Amino acid sequence: MTTSLEQGYLVKGLRTDAAELRMVPELGGRVISLRRLSSGREWCWHQPHPDWLWRNGPGDSFGASPQAGIDECVPTVAPCRVGDRDLPDHGEVWFQCWELEPEALARQELSATVRLAVTPFQFRRSIRVGTDGAFLFDYALTNLGDRPEPYLWSFHPLLTLESGDRLDLPEEVRSLRLNGGLGVTISQGDVWAYPEPFPGVRLDAGELPGMPGACLKGFAGPLKTARAGIVNGLTGDRLELAWDGSTLPFLGVWINRGHGGFHHLALEPCSGAPDSLLDAVESWRQYRVIPPGETVRWSISVSLS
Template sequence: MVAIDPSKSPTLSTQALVLENAELKLEIRPDLGGRIDQLQDLQTGKKWLWHPESYNPDKPRSLEVGASFDEHWTGGWDEVFPNDAGGEFQGRNLVDHGELWSQSWEVTESTKLGVTMRYVCQTVPVTVIKNIRISASKPKAAIVYTLQNQSDEPIPFLLKHHAAIAIEPGDEMVLPDCMIEPVTLDFSRIIGKQQQTRFPKALTAEGTEINIKQMPPRSSQLQEFFYSSQLAAGHCGIRSMKSKSALIMRFDTAEFPYVWMFQSYGGWRDHYVVVVEPCTTMPYDLNVACENGTVAYLQPQETQTRSLMITLQRSESLRAAQGDRS
């Protein structure tokens, strides 16, 4: 089920795998960190995943473990593991945004409705297996991770979805009842106080209460990055006003208890994108997460799975189906 014509794409490195039914289409790139490169609603035509204008999907990529994430980021739906912030941690040299995103994955199984890929980490003794599958007839997909600790030591870790969503002015963030707080005020251009508030409310630097659910235009040149915690339910996503649809992620809050929301409304590198990031761990620094007791663990020789469901919702069923309290 390789969806690339060999005559048009002479190298294996630029081949994509396509999962498709009558409702949605997923393009998967084992060579680009095993990521979902595009997710398209075949009923509305909307392509949900963002890429910069300079992105060329036919251009091969070869990166070292430890390459700068920001300098090589081209959108799509990456994963971050076993860490976010790079540096020394418990005797290991962990790299920027982990290593899954930058390396090619081995495809171990591929069918019309699913693909399984495998990657053996270099910075930690962990093997990661990722299975992506779609429903035979519904606008639904699932991502299941199997993490295998090959060592006799416990491994603290962070596993985070990094889904770059294509947005338009007026689109809305979807979160359950939860608490939010800025990652760092040095980056924030909307939230102005380093304290928790209940979504969708936030405080400016002057203490004025604002609603941050709706996306401002690119011309605003704003940017924001916040954590959400104490989730009342395991879901998040983006609601598109133009297509009258939403991309909703559902998960067990025991597996992904936090959702990070990275927002660039033209303010960061002129990008216009929101990155939706269900995560096992908070904050981005593993040392701090360990001290706070907010880090995930793989016990010695443990194998564990974590999963996330993707649903495309449309028109009149949107609000009722998503269970959004915001």
């Protein structure tokens, strides 16, 4: 376990022989660094200026956040109105101040439980080091209400994009169903072939038509093989995600090639699709429901090599 400061914020970390993870509890439990020690490769993207961390509050647009590293999106990603509830942009936990559990810290785990304000959910995340040296993210979501509640959850890692990087997705991924984009002409629900939707445009290489200045979000699934990675053919650096596809059947793929001046990727295991819970319920019909008083659990393994 490590403790440090970044721009005045407390940072807690986990370290193995091969890699280091650092997170900021005060900023929604945001993981700000995933670094391979032997090569120095930093996988967590952040804005290229000295003051790249700051606090946000309820009602803030995610676009006005640091947009750095890994945060958590629940019970929606896109803002929407479901029933009589207005669900905020990127959900209800990324802007909250998390308090780490002392008992878990003593076990070398980074654990926190967060109550949601709009929906009757309690969210818990714990990060620990597995026996294989991977970082294990363990989750629990509890419905504290008195009726069944639909939800979306999405892992939300903004990852650096370097020369030689290539997406490594399961062989079964032959297309992406699109959810949105800028700088490219699409309609929601369009299906693009993967990895080459147009001659000479390779999504697996992080390429988009219209770049620079274009970004795109699409979904693959339901998947039989629940894994995804990025490998660099020049350096050999590799990031690998693995999870249980019975709980998280979809993978969101985000590619930003210059929108806002940023270049990054995201591989987003998720419980449903698309980003809006309203659309997931009413249009795509890909979402999960938790009965009253019950808890669902899932895990993601993050490996660096």
